[in-house]
Amino acid sequence: xxxxxxxxxxxxxxxxxxxxxxxxxxxxxxxxxxxxxxxxxxxxxxxxxxxxxxxxxxxxxxxxxxxxxxxxxxxxxxxxxxxxxxxxxxxxxxxxxxxxxxxxxxxxxxxxxxxxxxxxxxxxxxxxxxxxxxxxxxxxxxxxxxxxxxxxxxxxxxxxxxxxxxxxxxxxxxxxxxxxxxxxxxxxxxxxxxxxxxxxx
Numbered sequence: 001x002x003x004x005x006x007x008x009x010x011x012x013x014x015x016x017x018x019x020x021x022x023x024x025x026x027x028x029x030x031x032x033x034x035x036x037x038x039x040x041x042x043x044x045x046x047x048x049x050x051x052x053x054x055x056x057x058x059x060x061x062x063x064x065x066x067x068x069x070x071x072x073x074x075x076x077x078x079x080x081x082x083x084x085x086x087x088x089x090x091x092x093x094x095x096x097x098x099x100x101x102x103x104x105x106x107x108x109x110x111x112x113x114x115x116x117x118x119x120x121x122x123x124x125x126x127x128x129x130x131x132x133x134x135x136x137x138x139x140x141x142x143x144x145x146x147x148x149x150x151x152x153x154x155x156x157x158x159x160x161x162x163x164x165x166x167x168x169x170x171x172x173x174x175x176x177x178x179x180x181x182x183x184x185x186x187x188x189x190x191x192x193x194x195x196x197x198x199x200x201x
Contacts, residue, residue: 003095005044006047010034010140014106016061016074016135024121025099032095034172035076035082036085036087036132036200037083037084037085038081038082038083038084039056039057039058039081039082039083039084039132040056040079040080040081040082040102041054041055041079041080041081041082041112041132041170042054042055042056042061042075042079043076043077043078043079043169043170044064044074044075044076045073045074045076045169046072046073046074047072048072049072049104049163049165049167050159050162050163050167051103051104051105051106051165051167052076052168052169053073053106053108054107054166054169054170055102055131056082056084056131056132057131060128078149078171078173078176079101079177080152080154080170080171080172080199081199081200081201082132082134082199082200083133083134083135083200084132084133085133086133087133089135090113090133090134090135091113091133091134091135091136092133093109093110093129093130093131093132093133093134094109094110094111094115094116094119094120094130094131094166095107095108095109095127095128095129095131096108096119096120096125096126096127096128097126097128098109098124098125098126099115100123100124100125101124101164101165101166104163104164105152105165106165106166106167106168107168108125108166108168109131109156109168109170111133111134111135111136111197112136115187117177133135134197134198134199135147135151135199136196136197136198137150137153137190137195137196137197140190140195142190143190143191143192144190144191144192144193145189145190145193146193146195147195147198148198150200150201151198151199151200151201152172152198152199152200153172153193153194153195153196153197153198153199154170154171154172154195154196154197154198154199155170155171155172155173155174155176155177155187155189155194155195156168156169156170156187156188156189156196156197157169157171157176157185157186157188158185158186158187158188159171159184159185160184160185160186162185163186168188169185170196172199173192175187177194186197
């Protein structure tokens, strides 16, 4: 119904019971909870820098698509979904920016609170905001963390400071992962699964 409730009728002609929808799955399981909001994170590439950049900020996406920064950032054609509001299983993702390796600049994202605090303490990086939400894999840190049902794996790659500046790439494509590793990048995730975080599916 449009009033945030659901009516249950006992068939064939029993009484009707109306239940209010809460912020979580309280009656009959998760299927009656409000829909979890997601948004696309769009990937761009700067040919001059050799850097990748991903953003889920609609205004930033619109600006880059309109030619901001001299049109230097072009879509790669890849994107993935993220949660744009917190949910019970998600973790906030810290977004950082660095221009310490001029003329190149770079961004970095992490859903791990400890990593976020470490980077905040690094003078090379400027904390910008909570960018979006990701889910930490089940069993992360054991070397074989997995994404639970209803989510998909996200991978994080590092360029090993090639070109004189750090850059990270975020992708849900194992093909991209293997291509970048062959080009000298390294993955930052679980040893056996390579998963870094989980995204909505």
